[in-house]
Amino acid sequence: MRRLTLLLAFCAILIPGCKKSGPVQYVEEGVSQLSSAVNVSDPKAAVQLLRGFHDIEQNAWRWTAGKFSVALRAPAGASASGAKLFVQFTLPEAILAKIPSTTLTATISGKQLEPQTFDKPGEHRYEREVPASLLQGEVINIDFALDKYLEAGVADQRELGVIVTVIGFQPPQAAPAAPAK
């Protein structure tokens, strides 16, 4: 009986000690806006990662699948002057050990931008000028495709492409100021 009392007393101490204070807020209403460049580790950008992105790792990056798509806002002035699309990513040695190289292609509104082949491990940047004609809407859906990637089950349960950190548009560069006379 003494032991049972001890046990109950223990639980009685435990339970109030664990009470939470005040209701927890799980929802944020506010107004959110589409970005023209997304850091894939930013939770606010998740809605713009349309497909082919695995979960965030190390709070910094995400693996992609062989095909991946994002939605970006066209930067100001892009509908007149175009913009530069860029993808910052890493190609790990583990991938290149299994495939000699991979070619990344971006497609906007059915128009394919010039592909680029990557065959060295490390950080890379894919950059392409996008003509104004492809940047007329407010929301631009961009589809990326790698010609070679690791199928699910080869190195991981997931299909693995590249490790992406940032995808976005750079606004058109302002015209250089006229030299002073």
Place this chain on the structure above:
Amino acid sequence: MKRAAAWGIPAAACLILYWPGLMAWFAQDDFAWLGLRLSIHSWPDFWSALFAPKAQGTIRPLSERLFFLAGERLFGLEAFGFRTVVFTTQLLNLWLLTRLVERWTGSVWAGMWTALFWTANSALAQAMSWTSAYNQILWPCLLLAALHCRTGWLRDGSPRARWGEWLFFLLGFGALELNVIYPALALAVTLVLAPRRWLEGAPLLAVSAAYAALHRTLATPGGGRVYELHIDGSMITTLGRYLRMATGIWRQEFRPEWSQWLDAAEIAAAMGLAAALGLLALRREKWGAVGALWFLAALSPVLPLREHITDYYLTVPVMGLALAAGIATARHPLLALAPACAYLAGSAAVARETVEYNYERSQLARTLVLGVRQAAAAHPGKILLLTGVSSDQYWAGVNDNPFRLLPGVEAFLAPGAEENIEKHPELGDPARFVLPAPAAVRAVSTGKALVYSTAGPRLRNVTAIWKGIAAERWKGDLAAVVDVGQPLLAGQLLEGWHAIEEGFRWMSEHGRLRLAAPGAAREIFVRAFRSPEETGRGDVEMRVFVNGLEAGRAMLAAGQGSLDFAAPLPASLDRSAPLEVELRVSPPLVEPGDGGRRLGLALGTAGVR
């Protein structure tokens, strides 16, 4: 005082080590169990909910069904209530174990060490941090209580102890099927305490055998290949894997940067354990042999599951090894110091890693489910669409459909949300939670639905962003898959449909509907049901036509509840144009009375894939 310390030390270690488990929320199967009450509308439903075999052919009325039914009634979605029950049971386990070993060996400290070694083993981490694994905590409680009674009965001949053993033994079957091994443990204890009475355990064995036979007849293991039994040489390999895992330090999936320290701890612990068993054997200490037999007996039912090796199955078996190690440590504390410290540090590190992982996983589910509840309360009557759902979040918090636990809440994955979720076909298909694009776009544009991103520590209203993306991405009016019980897709139904009833619709003898252009889809599929109460109709035939061409036919036999029809799309179809699908069912079911409806089949979903 000594006894209080002997229990207090492992109890304190348990609380410190598994503290995140006490604070954990629900995840995965927990939601399926929490939803059990939704299937109960009558007493027969209640009995079926308690005793009908479920996933993997399990029947655990006490540790799963009743535990969740009562817990949900008492605590609702407050996981802390459930967790408190789990922890209280474990503290009771530690007390029972400490006392039992003391009664057997006469050493309070042997009891203390046994309980400490057991509770520190990382095999317990899953059970201490995931409510669905309560069976692994409740069963040892009943097992230890039964062994206490047996010990009392063998020593004093007390009839109360005899009946107590039977009570706890029988209750053990309600906690876990592995309870069939209890007669082996009872026999081992009898051989040590009163060897001449060894035959008196025969009735226990008869009950275990009868239960095993009954269980095999009633419960058919599901889960496919993973739960296939392999009664062959592979059981030796499986035993080897479990032996290695029994130190609590080696886990194939957990190799941190400092794993060389874990390897060293594992070697020290394994050598210490082998030395303990050897030493007890040399000294003819029979409890050492009981410990080894305990391990083998408690593990034996899962050895044929070579495709499903999991640390969680070691929860009770490692208690046997803890017994041997505990006795040896109490007898030779100085010799045991180094391996004991290595074991406790290594196993506790692995256990903590598992508990923290489960805690984090449960928090993902908590943010998602409680976020949906709050959003629904802030926007009553609105449909909620979820986007930005991570793979971990989906598999922890959506796949077992927690939203049905929230009255009045209609929540779906937004179209496209499933495309960033890892596929695990053996666990489920995220697509079944997706509201088809045309319905979602329509609902958002008419203000009937709001879109929330679940990425990050809170749900964020991203309706405005999503609307813009969706307008670009999904321009068609028709869904490729139609849930005929979804009002937002009613526009795709042509003639031959009755009103919606609880997520489905009856069709009449003929039902027609429209689907989006098939594009690259290869087959048409239909999921249909018939009422289990209908009589006199016999077998029912369903024929499926696509744009007037017959795609296939299927029979739904009397007594067969559901039909999953799938057939290739006719080769001559124009794949760029919407489809018109016609279903013809014969014979119809005619409802009694004037104006009774003519019913074909109840439909769930139809579509192309």
